[in-house]
Amino acid sequence: MAATPKRVEHQLTDKGYVPVYATGIVEQPWNDYSETDHAVWAQLFARQNELLVGRACDEFLANQRRMGMTAERIPKFSELNAALARTTGWEIIGVEGLLPELDFFEHLANRRFPVTWWIRTPEQLDYLSEPDLFHDLYGHVPLLMEPVFADYMAAYGRGGVKAHGIGPEALTNLTRLYWYTVEFGLIRQHGDLRIYGAGVLSSKTESIYSLESAAPHRIGFDLERVMRAQYRIDTFQKTYFVIDGFAELMAATEPDFTPIYARLAGRPPIPAGEVGEGDAVIQRGTGEGFAEGGDV
Numbered sequence: 001m002a003a004t005p006k007r008v009e010h011q012l013t014d015k016g017y018v019p020v021y022a023t024g025i026v027e028q029p030w031n032d033y034s035e036t037d038h039a040v041w042a043q044l045f046a047r048q049n050e051l052l053v054g055r056a057c058d059e060f061l062a063n064q065r066r067m068g069m070t071a072e073r074i075p076k077f078s079e080l081n082a083a084l085a086r087t088t089g090w091e092i093i094g095v096e097g098l099l100p101e102l103d104f105f106e107h108l109a110n111r112r113f114p115v116t117w118w119i120r121t122p123e124q125l126d127y128l129s130e131p132d133l134f135h136d137l138y139g140h141v142p143l144l145m146e147p148v149f150a151d152y153m154a155a156y157g158r159g160g161v162k163a164h165g166i167g168p169e170a171l172t173n174l175t176r177l178y179w180y181t182v183e184f185g186l187i188r189q190h191g192d193l194r195i196y197g198a199g200v201l202s203s204k205t206e207s208i209y210s211l212e213s214a215a216p217h218r219i220g221f222d223l224e225r226v227m228r229a230q231y232r233i234d235t236f237q238k239t240y241f242v243i244d245g246f247a248e249l250m251a252a253t254e255p256d257f258t259p260i261y262a263r264l265a266g267r268p269p270i271p272a273g274e275v276g277e278g279d280a281v282i283q284r285g286t287g288e289g290f291a292e293g294g295d296v
């Protein structure tokens with residue numbers, strides 16, 4: 001295992017009270033990865049790729065292949081960056097881990113995606129409390145090759161910088177949008193539901209649960225509804241929002257959010273497990289196994 005990351009401080013983020021690391025960019029220490037590190041990558045990659053055929057959106061596996069990401073070894077950021085530069089102009093930068101929000105937004109706004117340089121240990125294979133290289137690189141990076149989604153991510157970054165200037169409530173609303181699209185979003189494809197959210201794509205159990213469990217609600221995407229939707233950071237999602245395509249997501253988020261933040265300020269959030277009036281319910285969940293509380 002390469003040298004363990006240095007912890008700087010703890011900060012309350014939407015992932016709860018987590019260590020926030022130095023905001024500096026770190027070179028990927030590719031030569032320091034151990035055989036165990038590469039084996040963890042290989043095992044997670046192979047297991048997810050097998051599971052995601054027929055579950056991930058078409059663009060995910062197609063772009064993973066197109067950028068030459070394989071199970072063999074932990075990919076070199078420099079090699080993936082060559083493919084990204086040729087397509088959408090995104091660049092992977094190595095980081096210690098979670099960044100302060102404004103740093104994160106500014107990177108996205110400049111088409112830089114922060115990827116944690118270290119990978120989880122074999123003991124953490126199925127769950128860890130903070131994003132590691134596998135979540136960031138396997139889960140998030142292939143879709144940065146998809147032009148419309150790549151534009152959405154950059155626009156999101158600009159929106160984050162703007163929301164940071166508006167205030168904490170705006171940030172909370174915007175973070176929910178990230179959560180229910182970039183991390184846990186589902187998309188209609190081939191008359192079925194497919195996964196595009198990185199938090200699901202990088203999780204064996206949630207890849208199955210998000211599409212096949214009767215417990216969660218599945219609701220058609222609506223911008224203000226999503227921005228009111230509280231979520232859970234420590235369990236499977238109680239609700240998934242479904243888009244028809246990346247173009248729909250881009251179009252829905254193009255308008256200036258300032259009046260939307262103002263309108264939302266007066267309205268209560270909607271608990272993660274609740275179906276709101278006017279929801280475009282695709283499938284109403286049974287709520288089975290939903291733990292109470294813990295919504296952010």
Ligand SMILES: C[C@H](O)[C@H](O)[C@H]1CNc2nc(N)[nH]c(=O)c2N1
Nearest residue numbers: 013014097098099101104114175
């Ligand atoms: C901004 C948003 O709330 C979110 O939690 C951010 C915070 N900082 C981050 N920092 C890194 N490196 N990666 C991330 O995904 C995030 N997420």
Ligand SMILES: N[C@@H](Cc1ccccc1)C(=O)O
Nearest residue numbers: 155156159253254255256257
């Ligand atoms: N249009 C949003 C910015 C944004 C774009 C895309 C996704 C999310 C947010 C704003 O004005 O704040």
Ligand SMILES: [Fe+2]
Nearest residue numbers: 131183198199
């Ligand atoms: Fe993520």
